[in-house]
Amino acid sequence: MTAIAETLTIDHRRCDDIFADAEAAVAKSDWQHGDPVFKEFSQALEHHFEMEESVLFPGFEERTGQTMGPTQMMRQEHIQMRALLGEMGQAVALRDRERYLGLAETLMMIMQQHNMKEEQILYRMIDQAFGDEALGLVERMREI
Amino acid sequence: MLSTANLSLEQAPPISIPLRFFLSAPLFGLAAGLLLLLGGGEVFASRWSAPALALTHLLTLGVLAMVMCGAMLQMLPVVAGSPVPRVVLSGGLVHLLLLVGVPALAGAFLTGDALWMAAALLALGAAFTLFVLVVGIALWRVTLPSHTVGGMRAALAALLVTLCIGGYLAGGMVGAWGVADPLLWTGLHLNWGLLGWVGLLLVGVSYQVLPMFQVTPEYPLWMRRFWAGGGFVCLSLWLLLGLAAERVGLPAWLPGLPLWLLGLGYLLFFVVTLRLLARRRRRILNPSLLFWYLGIALAVAALLLFAGGGWLPDAASATGSPLLMGVLLLGSALSFVNGMLYRIVPFLSWFHLQHRQLALLNMSVILPNMKELLPDRWANLQFYAYLAAVFAALPAPFAPESVSRLCGLLVCLSFLLLLSNLLRVAVRYRATLARLHAPIPS
Numbered sequence: 001m002t003a004i005a006e007t008l009t010i011d012h013r014r015c016d017d018i019f020a021d022a023e024a025a026v027a028k029s030d031w032q033h034g035d036p037v038f039k040e041f042s043q044a045l046e047h048h049f050e051m052e053e054s055v056l057f058p059g060f061e062e063r064t065g066q067t068m069g070p071t072q073m074m075r076q077e078h079i080q081m082r083a084l085l086g087e088m089g090q091a092v093a094l095r096d097r098e099r100y101l102g103l104a105e106t107l108m109m110i111m112q113q114h115n116m117k118e119e120q121i122l123y124r125m126i127d128q129a130f131g132d133e134a135l136g137l138v139e140r141m142r143e144i
Numbered sequence: 145m146l147s148t149a150n151l152s153l154e155q156a157p158p159i160s161i162p163l164r165f166f167l168s169a170p171l172f173g174l175a176a177g178l179l180l181l182l183g184g185g186e187v188f189a190s191r192w193s194a195p196a197l198a199l200t201h202l203l204t205l206g207v208l209a210m211v212m213c214g215a216m217l218q219m220l221p222v223v224a225g226s227p228v229p230r231v232v233l234s235g236g237l238v239h240l241l242l243l244v245g246v247p248a249l250a251g252a253f254l255t256g257d258a259l260w261m262a263a264a265l266l267a268l269g270a271a272f273t274l275f276v277l278v279v280g281i282a283l284w285r286v287t288l289p290s291h292t293v294g295g296m297r298a299a300l301a302a303l304l305v306t307l308c309i310g311g312y313l314a315g316g317m318v319g320a321w322g323v324a325d326p327l328l329w330t331g332l333h334l335n336w337g338l339l340g341w342v343g344l345l346l347v348g349v350s351y352q353v354l355p356m357f358q359v360t361p362e363y364p365l366w367m368r369r370f371w372a373g374g375g376f377v378c379l380s381l382w383l384l385l386g387l388a389a390e391r392v393g394l395p396a397w398l399p400g401l402p403l404w405l406l407g408l409g410y411l412l413f414f415v416v417t418l419r420l421l422a423r424r425r426r427r428i429l430n431p432s433l434l435f436w437y438l439g440i441a442l443a444v445a446a447l448l449l450f451a452g453g454g455w456l457p458d459a460a461s462a463t464g465s466p467l468l469m470g471v472l473l474l475g476s477a478l479s480f481v482n483g484m485l486y487r488i489v490p491f492l493s494w495f496h497l498q499h500r501q502l503a504l505l506n507m508s509v510i511l512p513n514m515k516e517l518l519p520d521r522w523a524n525l526q527f528y529a530y531l532a533a534v535f536a537a538l539p540a541p542f543a544p545e546s547v548s549r550l551c552g553l554l555v556c557l558s559f560l561l562l563l564s565n566l567l568r569v570a571v572r573y574r575a576t577l578a579r580l581h582a583p584i585p586s
Binding site: 016017019020021023024027076079080083087098099101102103105106108109110112113115116117120121124 | 222223224225288290352353356357359425426427428430487491494495498499502513514515516
């Protein structure tokens with residue numbers, strides 16, 4: 001009954017770890033390390049969004065008929081985070097340390113409050129809605 | 145059966161609701177500083193002095209409760225998925241009543257006037273009854289409560305107990321009824337307030353925010369599961385044993401035992417917190433983290449003073465020691481709250497701006513990020529002013545005449561800087577919002 005929450009929470013933490021590495025490198029102005037690690041973070045986050053947007057959310061919406069509910073709110077926040085990621089990419093390209101750190105702090109806040117809502121509420125709802133079939137959903141997300 | 149009726153992620157209150165609480169709080173801190181500046185040594189003469197009581201409540205209700213209430217109204221939809229019912233109306237009313245009630249209470253202590261006290265009791269009673277009611281509804285509606293929600297429930301219950309005892313004491317002060325043992329009841333009041341309401345909320349919220357925002361390992365499961373409830377049980381046992389000791393003969397050590405257990409529990413919590421922070425993946429030291437470390441240091445010092453209280457010289461423990469304990473506990477709580485403001489105010493401002501931007505599709509405006517809304521150097525400056533105020537307050541209980549005014553000056557400075565930092569964010573928020581709404585140049 002917790003397959004989805006567990007899988008995606010672990011993925012959240014994986015993104016957090018890469019985020020912290022990139023931030024630490026940029027803080028030291030170590031762009032040689034910071035640049036590729038930021039790209040790795042960006043890909044990890046985008047992959048996470050992709051799993052949710054193409055498998056998890058549509059599955060939940062289909063099962064419950066709620067298309068304008070919590071999943072819509074989560075999609076909206078994905079858009080907000082993608083915008084920040086884009087700005088961070090520019091800051092990396094320009095080697096603008098201050099701007100990157102300001103954006104990183106901001107992304108961290110929106111990312112974590114977003115994760116809280118998913119981990120505390122949405123994933124639990126989805127696990128509940130799918131019951132034993134949750135594992136199948138996890139398999140489909142793994143294929144992405 | 146899937147219960148989604150009360151699960152909503154989009155019912156965060158409008159930004160004006162939390163911000164009005166956060167922007168009001170420094171004003172009461174400033175008032176406390178002025179009182180210290182004008183009152184001088186008299187404030188620290190004794191914990192029972194009128195200015196000491198006024199000062200304490202300006203800080204506990206005007207600053208701490210003001211920020212904590214605003215933050216809870218804001219955070220409940222995020223951390224519990226349960227919005228506060230009628231949040232605009234209830235939040236607006238709670239804020240207004242606090243704005244009236246806190247100065248009335250400070251005035252009541254300073255003048256000893258029963259009319260002021262009655263006004264304060266009415267306003268504050270209404271404010272907190274409403275707050276406990278609406279937040280209680282939101283918290284007890286949660287169908288799958290997390291450990292953080294558990295901590296919040298315990299904290300809210302402790303707030304209720306604190307208020308009832310406070311009301312009982314206030315009634316005694318104006319002669320509505322007799323309070324048999326004011327020393328006992330005052331101790332109960334302040335411990336339920338600081339170790340209950342403030343401390344349990346801190347613990348409950350830490351479970352969630354510390355690992356997430358600093359990227360640390362989780363708090364141990366046993367701690368998350370049992371700490372907040374255990375803390376509440378300790379406080380309850382202490383209350384019951386304290387009252388029972390008045391009536392039946394109990395061994396002298398027994399009534400204080402639950403408080404010792406609670407103190408040990410807090411010590412354990414802070415040790416675990418420091419260990420988690422030492423293992424944090426985000427190595428950058430930001431202003432909020434500085435406030436966290438200061439808050440932990442002062443709380444641990446308070447616990448050590450509590451443990452070592454019996455060995456202090458008699459002269460000191462008669463007046464100075466309880467006052468020092470008050471300085472440490474209040475200094476600690478204010479530090480946590482101050483640090484949190486530097487996270488939540490710039491973030492909320494940015495979040496609402498970006499939300500507007502995406503709704504308006506006006507991408508020509510570049511939004512200021514959190515650190516552009518509030519540069520770290522300004523927050524750091526205020527941290528050092530606050531640190532200086534704490535250092536000036538530490539010797540004040542033992543040498544009130546020599547340092548009280550200096551301490552008052554530094555408290556004023558610290559809260560003025562906090563106010564100006566928060567206003568700076570609010571001004572930039574408004575300016576950016578106006579630019580977002582301006583016609584897009586073609």
